[in-house]
Amino acid sequence: MADEKTVVMESGVENRTISWGVTPDGKAYVREASKGDLTEMMFDAAERKTTVTFEPTDDYSLVDVADTVEGHADDCFITDFEDALTLWGIPYTRDEKVVPLVA
Known part of the structure; x- marks a missing residue:
């Protein structure tokens, strides 16, 4: 994915990133990744x-x-973008992937 921008937030042992950019087909994306x-x-x-x-x-x-990210990075979550898209009536898709805990 081209032109990706990323902001990393670290709080103790929790790491979270917000990335955004353009997909190869020209759509915009925002991604939140977390672990900890x-x-x-x-x-x-x-x-x-x-x-x-x-x-x-x-x-x-x-x-x-x-x-949004530059003004509120530590308090910015993927749901903030979903709320904004809903407010503006812009359709979006959501894809969530998790890595299960190893027992």
Whole structure:
């Protein structure tokens, strides 16, 4: 995926990243990846990766994603982008992948 931007947030043993960019077919995406104690507790998973993909519009594009991340990185979650896309009436797809905890 071209032109990816990434912000890394670390809090103790929890690591979370927000990445955004353009897919090969020209759609915009935002991805949140996390691993650590909080991911294990909240999602019963060793790692979690959620990607939201959408067609950018004049109302909402990767510029808006960048503004949100740059202004609120530590308090910014994938659901913030889903809420914004819903507010603007922009359809999106959500893909979530988890790596299960090893027992």
